[in-house]
Amino acid sequence: PRVEEGEWLARQACVSACIDLSDGFASDVKNMLPLGTCALVKAEDVPRSRFNGREATIDEALCQGEDYELCFTTSDSAALAEEYKSRFSAELHIVGKIEKAHSGEEGAIVLLDGDARRVYSGAGWSH
Numbered sequence: 001p002r003v004e005e006g007e008w009l010a011r012q013a014c015v016s017a018c019i020d021l022s023d024g025f026a027s028d029v030k031n032m033l034p035l036g037t038c039a040l041v042k043a044e045d046v047p048r049s050r051f052n053g054r055e056a057t058i059d060e061a062l063c064q065g066e067d068y069e070l071c072f073t074t075s076d077s078a079a080l081a082e083e084y085k086s087r088f089s090a091e092l093h094i095v096g097k098i099e100k101a102h103s104g105e106e107g108a109i110v111l112l113d114g115d116a117r118r119v120y121s122g123a124g125w126s127h
Contacts, residue, residue, distance in 0.1 A: 002070045005088050014076040021067035026109060026122045029071055033098060038105040041096035041120070043113040062109070063122045073098055 001020065009015045017032045025046075029039050041062075048056040056064075069090075074080045077094050084092050101108070109120040 001068050002090060005084075005090060006070055008084075008087065009070065009072055012074070012080060014074045014080055016073050016075065018070055018072035021069045021071050022065060024063045024065045024067065024123075025071065026062040026120065027065075029109065030107060032071070032073060033107055036101055036106060037098050038101040038107065038119075039096060039109045040099050041109055041111055043111055045093060045095045047091070047093045047095075058111070058113075059122050062120070 006018060006020075009018050019028050019032055021028050033039060043058050046058065046061050048058075048061045050056070081092050081094060096112075101110075105119055109122075111118055111120040
């Protein structure tokens with residue numbers, strides 16, 4: 001677990017929310033969304049693991065649990081990313097933003113895949 005990183009993020013004024021991704025990004029990020037918003041995620045920016053020469057699909061990257069990584073929101077991603085990278089060895093990936101939801105998008109992940117924009121229907125681990 002990223003305890004040191006999480007403690008540091010908690011002290012940053014520009015960080016407004018943070019969660020440990022244990023049930024998969026698709027499930028956990030929804031717990032961070034204020035009413036009337038969605039998580040706009042760029043598919044190309046989502047980190048994907050490789051195993052036996054095969055890269056994870058977008059569904060595997062967003063839905064598999066046991067990530068034990070931190071997902072957080074910030075009002076100043078560029079400055080925070082610079083400082084984070086200088087302090088910690090863990091990679092930092094900026095995958096999207098939280099924005100006002102359009103019709104049918106509230107509380108959802110909206111996936112940008114090239115020019116396509118769609119409400120993502122995948123879910124993380126369900127207990």
